Structures are given as structure tokens and as C-alpha cells.
Amino acid sequence: MQGTQGWRKDERGTGGSKPRFSNRDRAPIEPTTSRRLARDLEPTHPLRTNFSKGAPAPKPIKLDPSFPPNLQPTPSAFIAKSQPKESIPSLPFSDYSLNPALKEGLAKFFAPSNPDHLTGQPQPQSPLPTPIQHLSLQHFLGSKNRPLNKKPGRKEVHQVLLGSDTGSGKTLAYLLPLLDALKRTDKGIVPVPPTIDDPTIPRSIVLSPSHELTRQLTRTFKAFSHGIKLSVQGMSSTANGTLKPGVTDVLVGTVRNLERLVDKGVIDLGKVEWVVVDEADVLLGPDFEGETNKILDRVGIPSPSLILTTATIPPSLIAHLKTHLPDCQKLLSPTLHRLPIKLETRFVPWSGSGNKLADVVHELRRTFAADAMERRHLNQTTNVNPNVNVNEDKSKILVFANSPRKVKALERMLENKDVPVLAITGEADDRARGTNGRLDDFLLQPGGRPAPPRRAGSAAASDKAARVLITTSLLSRGLDFAPSVKHVFLLDEPRDILDFMHRAGRTGRAGRVGQVTVFGSSGGGGGKGMFGRHGEEARRKGMKQWQRGTKLGQELKQVMARD
Ligand SMILES: Nc1ncnc2c1ncn2[C@@H]1O[C@H](COP(=O)(O)OP(=O)(O)OP(=O)(O)O)[C@@H](O)[C@H]1O
Numbered sequence: 001m002q003g004t005q006g007w008r009k010d011e012r013g014t015g016g017s018k019p020r021f022s023n024r025d026r027a028p029i030e031p032t033t034s035r036r037l038a039r040d041l042e043p044t045h046p047l048r049t050n051f052s053k054g055a056p057a058p059k060p061i062k063l064d065p066s067f068p069p070n071l072q073p074t075p076s077a078f079i080a081k082s083q084p085k086e087s088i089p090s091l092p093f094s095d096y097s098l099n100p101a102l103k104e105g106l107a108k109f110f111a112p113s114n115p116d117h118l119t120g121q122p123q124p125q126s127p128l129p130t131p132i133q134h135l136s137l138q139h140f141l142g143s144k145n146r147p148l149n150k151k152p153g154r155k156e157v158h159q160v161l162l163g164s165d166t167g168s169g170k171t172l173a174y175l176l177p178l179l180d181a182l183k184r185t186d187k188g189i190v191p192v193p194p195t196i197d198d199p200t201i202p203r204s205i206v207l208s209p210s211h212e213l214t215r216q217l218t219r220t221f222k223a224f225s226h227g228i229k230l231s232v233q234g235m236s237s238t239a240n241g242t243l244k245p246g247v248t249d250v251l252v253g254t255v256r257n258l259e260r261l262v263d264k265g266v267i268d269l270g271k272v273e274w275v276v277v278d279e280a281d282v283l284l285g286p287d288f289e290g291e292t293n294k295i296l297d298r299v300g301i302p303s304p305s306l307i308l309t310t311a312t313i314p315p316s317l318i319a320h321l322k323t324h325l326p327d328c329q330k331l332l333s334p335t336l337h338r339l340p341i342k343l344e345t346r347f348v349p350w351s352g353s354g355n356k357l358a359d360v361v362h363e364l365r366r367t368f369a370a371d372a373m374e375r376r377h378l379n380q381t382t383n384v385n386p387n388v389n390v391n392e393d394k395s396k397i398l399v400f401a402n403s404p405r406k407v408k409a410l411e412r413m414l415e416n417k418d419v420p421v422l423a424i425t426g427e428a429d430d431r432a433r434g435t436n437g438r439l440d441d442f443l444l445q446p447g448g449r450p451a452p453p454r455r456a457g458s459a460a461a462s463d464k465a466a467r468v469l470i471t472t473s474l475l476s477r478g479l480d481f482a483p484s485v486k487h488v489f490l491l492d493e494p495r496d497i498l499d500f501m502h503r504a505g506r507t508g509r510a511g512r513v514g515q516v517t518v519f520g521s522s523g524g525g526g527g528k529g530m531f532g533r534h535g536e537e538a539r540r541k542g543m544k545q546w547q548r549g550t551k552l553g554q555e556l557k558q559v560m561a562r563d
Pocket residue numbers: 003004005006007127128129130133164165166167168169170171172310311444447477478479480505509510
């Protein structure tokens with residue numbers, strides 16, 4: 001099983017990064033040493049500012065009529081809780097006051113379904129909670145060391161922001177306390193069996209920005225819901241036929257789908273006790289804020305608990321919190337706004353041949369060849385189980401382009417060269433049809449199990465497995481890609497620093513090694529893109545200096561300082 005190997009040392013056993021070389025004998029790619037992009041910015045993060053009790057009274061806050069009355073700011077605004085100064089302890093999951101069924105669920109979730117592909121050895125059991133999981137579990141549930149002082153019979157209402165880097169386990173950080181709370185307040189009474197015309201009445205809703213993420217989150221929830229005997233439904237498609245009527249404990253869906261079905265009367269939000277806004281920087285950002293607010297507005301219970309999760313905190317989210325959720329507690333892991341620890345960044349200049357796509361294809365092939373050599377070397381030097389088919393774990397590459405046109409162009413080129421490829425853009429017809437289809441070959445399934453088999457005889461089943469997925473930012477949010485996705489290629493420079501972090505963060509997840517390759521950055525020397533001339537500088541001086549000197553670093557600084 002690959003998915004649950006936890007935060008352990010370099011899996012390749014290579015002892016860290018080594019100098020890599022770009023294609024066709026061009027300039028060497030600098031080894032990257034550290035990925036902590038914003039190390040020196042951390043202390044100035046506005047959300048880390050502690051407002052002591054004696055601080056001057058906050059200015060009056062403007063109310064926003066588009067926001068639900070129950071979530072309007074209150075006079076106690078801006079009394080932000082300070083972050084714990086001590087380092088995050090690493091208690092096992094068993095030390096938190098978590099429902100026993102969830103503890104069992106965790107053991108199963110992390111239990112190896114297969115021995116390690118390469119060695120055939122059993123994999124390490126139950127990893128420790130990640131920092132954000134610790135912060136969340138301690139906040140919501142308490143632990144043996146620091147039990148919570150809960151007043152019996154008093155309704156708990158939470159407003160919490162969970163902020164942590166990509167791939168750091170934010171899903172479980174909210175899933176566990178949510179299911180625990182739903183179980184505690186579950187009355188377990190079904191008064192009258194619902195009829196087919198009755199609406200679906202969720203006790204909690206989990207909002208996600210895309211169908212693909214909705215399906216993946218639903219699977220993760222289902223991995224736990226059976227043991228704890230709670231019901232979970234996912235709005236996996238735009239059709240509403242799959243939703244069961246009556247009370248459901250968790251409903252996962254995109255904001256658009258949810259809004260549509262609430263309008264149609266298929267879903268009734270009158271009993272929602274908990275709202276989770278996953279990818280809160282997007283869903284409460286300019287593109288989705290209106291729709292998300294409308295949903296929050298229609299939640300019937302006056303003060304539902306609210307959990308926001310994010311890997312990046314842009315100014316828009318800071319502004320939203322200040323205006324609408326001033327009492328929201330910020331649980332921020334020390335790794336927030338950093339690239340994952342084992343993610344290596346490379347720059348590959350264009351060859352100057354005028355055919356950029358050919359350069360990309362060349363780099364794809366070079367990368368696959370390098371991975372194959374590495375695997376062969378590993379096979380020879382480690383105790384490989386002869387019964388294991390090492391081909392199963394061939395590496396995959398996720399390519400991001402900025403436009404569907406470019407996605408299509410690269411897809412055509414790869415197909416012409418007989419490279420099996422999967423291309424997904426927002427325009428793809430089948431995105432809304434209820435399954436992730438071939439995308440599942442690239443995604444991690446709960447507990448690291450292999451992707452569900454396709455129906456025999458279907459076109460997808462007979463396809464040669466694709467090892468290249470090309471997409472736009474559509475798939476850059478929240479999706480948990482399989483460990484075999486070892487590389488992310490950025491065909492175009494991302495629009496901004498936050499986009500870069502989300503795209504790059506699809507690999508190097510859960511403490512694994514990964515590599516992000518940025519094309520064209522060091523070739524031009526004066527480019528307008530995010531990396532621009534700093535790419536050249538990076539190549540010359542190495543990554544360390546680049547982190548301090550680039551637009552990337554400056555943008556991040558501005559994001560932090562603006563507030
Ligand atoms: N305590 C843990 N130890 C080891 N692996 C874990 C742990 N908790 C979660 N994981 C695994 O880490 C991976 C990433 O988790 P998850 O998708 O929740 O990250 P995330 O922080 O939500 O990322 P993103 O910001 O990209 O949405 C998952 O495969 C998950 O199973």
C-alpha cells in the first residue's frame with residue numbers, strides 16, 4: 001500500500017536531492033536545497049498577531065448585508081487566540097478523546113492493504129497525527145494530556161480556520177472532529193420513513209469547489225462512516241437522482257450543485273449543524289463568495305459550527321474573515337505557506353527550437369527514463385519481493401497548462417507520438433456525470449487502495465493506462481494524487497504564487513518526495529511571468545537566493561504585509 005506511508009524519510013533512499021540536468025546538454029539545473037518559501041515571512045503573518053486583552057478596542061466593523069445574520073461580526077471582534085508557542089507535540093491518535101469507532105477507522109484507514117510494492121515488507125502502522133491534525137483534534141476534542149473543560153448540556157459552536165500546507169492531512173483534521181460531534185449529538189431517531197418525494201436533510205454539509213474533489217472527499221468520508229454508523233452522501237454528479245431522501249449525517253457537494261438542488265427543494269438545509277468549507281480561499285474568494293454565502297444564508301439553524309480549510313491565505317480570505325467571521329479561531333500549522341518538505345523545484349529552459357511542445361515531450365520522456373533507471377537501481381539494491389509486479393508503480397506526470405487550448409495541443413502531440421495520455425479541462429462533458437473515470441488512476445484512493453476497476457469491455461478498460469495527465473488549474477485544488485504522481489510539470493508560469501503552491505502541491509504529498517518542473521523560466525532572462533528574470537538568477541545562484549529574491553517571495557510578503 002502506498003497511500004499511508006506517513007512522514008518518513010526519503011523513500012527513494014537516495015539521501016536527498018542530487019544535481020539534475022536539463023535536456024539536450026543545456027545548462028545544468030541547480031539542485032534545490034530547501035523548499036521553505038516563506039520562512040522569513042512567518043512572524044509577520046497577520047493571522048499570527050496576538051491581540052491581548054488590553055489592546056485598544058477594535059474599530060467598528062462594517063456589516064455585510066449579503067452575509068447571514070448569524071455570522072455577522074460581533075463586538076468581541078478581533079480577539080484572536082494566540083498560536084501555541086510550544087512546538088507541536090506528536091501524540092498518537094489514540095491519545096485524543098476521539099470516538100473509539102473513529103480510532104478503529106483510523107487503524108483500518110492506515111492499515112496496509114498490501115505489503116510494500118518493492119520490498120514486500122509490511123508497511124508502518126498508524127502514523128502520528130500531522131501538526132494541523134494535532135491542532136484540530138486538541139481544539140475540538142482534547143487529549144489525555146490536555147482534556148477539554150466541556151460544560152455538559154451546553155451546545156458547542158465553533159468557527160475555526162484550519163490552515164496548513166498542501167498534502168498535510170487537512171481532510172482528516174476536520175473529518176474526525178466532525179464525525180465525532182455528529183455521533184455525539186445523533187439522536188438516532190427516524191420518526192417516519194421518508195418518502196421518495198421528501199427532501200434530503202443533511203446534518204452537516206461539506207462544500208467543495210469541484211466534482212472531482214467532491215467524489216474523492218465522499219470516498220474518504222465513507223471509509224469512516226460505516227464503522228461509526230453515520231450516513232454520508234456525495235453529490236457526485238449534477239443529476240439529483242442519486243440522493244436519498246430524509247436525514248443524512250454528511251452531505252458533500254460543490255457549492256453550485258448544492259445551491260441548485262436547494263432551489264429545487266431537493267435538499268433542505270433546515271437542520272444543518274455543521275458547515276465545512278474546504279478550499280476556503282477559493283470558496284470565500286471573489287469567484288465563489290456569492291454562491292457560498294447564499295448557501296450559508298439558507299442554513300436554518302441560527303449558529304451552525306463552521307470549519308474552513310485552506311493551504312493558502314490570500315488577502316481576500318483575510319478580508320473575509322475580518323469582516324464576516326471576526327471570532328473565527330485560526331489554527332495554523334507551522335508549515336502554512338511553505339512548499340511540502342520533500343518537493344524539489346527545477347527549471348527547464350526552452351530549447352529555442354520554436355517548438356515548445358516538442359521540448360515538453362522530450363522532457364516527459366527524459367523524466368520517465370530517469371525514473372525507470374532509478375527503479376531498476378532500487379530493484380537491484382533492495383530486497384525486492386519476486387512476486388511483486390514492479391511495473392504497477394510506474395511513475396506518472398501531471399502537467400498543468402493555463403488554457404484548455406494548450407491542454408488539447410499537448411494531448412494531440414502526445415497521441416501522435418503514441419504516448420497514452422489523459423486530458424481533462426473544465427469543458428470535458430463527462431466531468432459532471434458521476435464518476436472520476438480514468439482520473440482515478442492518478443488519484444489516491446482511501447487507505448491507498450488501487451483505483452476501482454473499470455467495467456470490463458468499456459472503452460476505458462481497454463485503454464492503455466495513461467501515465468500523463470494534462471489539465472488546467474481545475475485539478476489543482478484539494479485532490480490527493482497517488483504517490484506514483486511523482487512529477488508536476490508547469491507548462492506555463494502559474495498566474496500567481498498561490499496558484500503555484502496549489503499546482504506544485506499535487507505531488508510531494510504526505511511527506512513523500514516529489515518534483516515540480518517549471519518550463520521556460522530560465523531561458524528568457526526578462527520574462528513577464530511569475531518567475532521572470534529571477535529564473536535566470538535561480539539557475540545561477542541556486543534556489544536559496546531565489547526564494548528570497550524572486551517575485552514569488554515578494555508577492556507572498558505583500559500578501560502577508562498588506563493586512
Ligand atoms: N497523520 C497522517 N500520517 C500520514 N499520512 C496522512 C496522515 N493524515 C493524512 N494522511 C494522508 O496524507 C495525504 C494528504 O492528505 P489531505 O488530502 O487531507 O491533504 P490536504 O492538507 O487536504 O491537502 P490539500 O491542501 O492539497 O487539499 C492523504 O493521502 C492522507 O491519507
